[in-house]
Amino acid sequence: VRDDKSAHLYRTYGPVIYARCRRILKDPRAAEDATQETFLRVQRHLAKAPDPQHALIWIYRIATNYCLNELRNRVGRPLPVEDIAEHAGVDSGLAEGVSARDLVVRLLAQLPAQTSQIAWLYHVDGLDRAEVAKVLGISLRTVGYRLAELKRAAHSYARRTAV
Amino acid sequence: MTRHLSSLAIDALALDALPRDGAERAHLATCTVCKARVDDAQALRAQLPPRVMVRTLEALDRRARFAVAFRVIAPLAVAAALVVVVLTRTTVPERAPDAAPELAIKGKPDLQVYALRDRRVFRVDDGDALIAGDEIRFAVTPAGAGYVLIASLDGAGRATIYVPYGGGSSVAVDAHARTELPGSIVLDDAPGPERVFAVFTPSPIPAGDVQVALQRLAAVGPEQLRGSPRLDLVVPATQVSMRFEKAVP
Numbered sequence: 001v002r003d004d005k006s007a008h009l010y011r012t013y014g015p016v017i018y019a020r021c022r023r024i025l026k027d028p029r030a031a032e033d034a035t036q037e038t039f040l041r042v043q044r045h046l047a048k049a050p051d052p053q054h055a056l057i058w059i060y061r062i063a064t065n066y067c068l069n070e071l072r073n074r075v076g077r078p079l080p081v082e083d084i085a086e087h088a089g090v091d092s093g094l095a096e097g098v099s100a101r102d103l104v105v106r107l108l109a110q111l112p113a114q115t116s117q118i119a120w121l122y123h124v125d126g127l128d129r130a131e132v133a134k135v136l137g138i139s140l141r142t143v144g145y146r147l148a149e150l151k152r153a154a155h156s157y158a159r160r161t162a163v
Numbered sequence: 164m165t166r167h168l169s170s171l172a173i174d175a176l177a178l179d180a181l182p183r184d185g186a187e188r189a190h191l192a193t194c195t196v197c198k199a200r201v202d203d204a205q206a207l208r209a210q211l212p213p214r215v216m217v218r219t220l221e222a223l224d225r226r227a228r229f230a231v232a233f234r235v236i237a238p239l240a241v242a243a244a245l246v247v248v249v250l251t252r253t254t255v256p257e258r259a260p261d262a263a264p265e266l267a268i269k270g271k272p273d274l275q276v277y278a279l280r281d282r283r284v285f286r287v288d289d290g291d292a293l294i295a296g297d298e299i300r301f302a303v304t305p306a307g308a309g310y311v312l313i314a315s316l317d318g319a320g321r322a323t324i325y326v327p328y329g330g331g332s333s334v335a336v337d338a339h340a341r342t343e344l345p346g347s348i349v350l351d352d353a354p355g356p357e358r359v360f361a362v363f364t365p366s367p368i369p370a371g372d373v374q375v376a377l378q379r380l381a382a383v384g385p386e387q388l389r390g391s392p393r394l395d396l397v398v399p400a401t402q403v404s405m406r407f408e409k410a411v412p
Contacts, residue, residue, distance in 0.1 A: 006223045014216060016174045019207035023170070032212065036219040043223050056180060060171065125170035135171065 024067040273304040274361035295352035308363035318355025318385035322377035
């Protein structure tokens with residue numbers, strides 16, 4: 001009983017999702033596990049799979065969610081306060097991608113899951129608000145609200161670590 | 164288009180999922196930063212080891228087979244059990260005319276465990292041996308209680324709530340029907356006895372109460388685990404448990 005649909009999705013999107021997991025996790029072995037787990041989750045929810053045109057976004061969301069949870073479970077170093085002050089709430093450009101990534105990783109443990117995803121997609125991946133809303137299946141207003149929440153969390157974190 | 168491409172756009176380009184004459188391709192033709200990111204992404208994609216593809220496809224295949232086999236075998240097991248019950252009942256002498264009539268046959272709550280090993284699904288009975296890596300699933304017959312919680316204690320004293328995994332209280336099930344519970348558990352390599360408890364209650368109970376009872380039993384030791392089919396719970400509950408022995412493969 002070969003599950004052809006899951007296997008087809010894996011063959012089509014596996015390399016792209018692996019590359020995404022590598023970019024988020026910065027660890028080849030962890031990315032391998034994340035890729036496999038992503039597609040096992042895809043298979044588990046195959047009944048909800050969208051049409052091929054939207055499959056990438058759906059699998060992207062599953063992979064992102066898994067990887068951010070993995071990052072959240074890792075223990076992170078505190079970020080120097082001046083770095084947070086510099087980047088918090090700023091629309092980090094791609095040239096600042098590394099710093100934005102560090103900032104979001106350090107805030108993961110304090111952010112709700114959805115806010116973490118929005119923070120990553122917006123500040124690290126460089127998606128605009130409309131793209132973030134599309135990937136996560138939420139409204140533009142929610143994206144804006146969560147980004148404001150992120151800004152508050154970043155400033156609060158900066159104040160705490162400054163003490 | 165002056166903004167750099169997002170990661171999603173770069174991945175969509177790799178899948179040829181963007182329009183040929185779209186702004187993304189026009190931007191890419193003139194932006195060295197994004198061109199470098201596209202090349203990096205391509206290099207990363209090429210680094211997906213073939214063994215990951217093999218093992219993932221096998222895992223997908225195994226899970227699909229397990230789900231189908233579980234759906235096929237479990238009803239067959241129930242049917243076989245019914246045949247045994249019918250045959251047994253036909254050989255029992257009829258009740259004496261002056262005996263008190265039964266008011267109702269409510270049945271007993273039941274816990275069934277199925278295991279997947281090397282693409283083979285089999286029913287686990289009390290005392291059976293399982294090995295690390297075996298994937299187990301549960302089916303319950305509550306016989307009137309609408310909530311169930313499945314918990315486990317192994318010989319090393321590790322207590323785990325299997326259903327709901329990571330949840331805070333027992334889950335609702337059909338009180339009068341056999342229910343296959345979603346999800347499966349992959350056994351770890353801790354050898355020795357492991358006992359799985361199904362706790363049936365008419366209303367949800369906190370998983371913490373069951374954890375406390377498991378810890379109390381764990382403090383006694385693995386030998387006691389073999390002979391303790393019930394947990395000492397503070398709430399009234401119907402319990403069914405099953406023990407298996409984990410061996411190193």
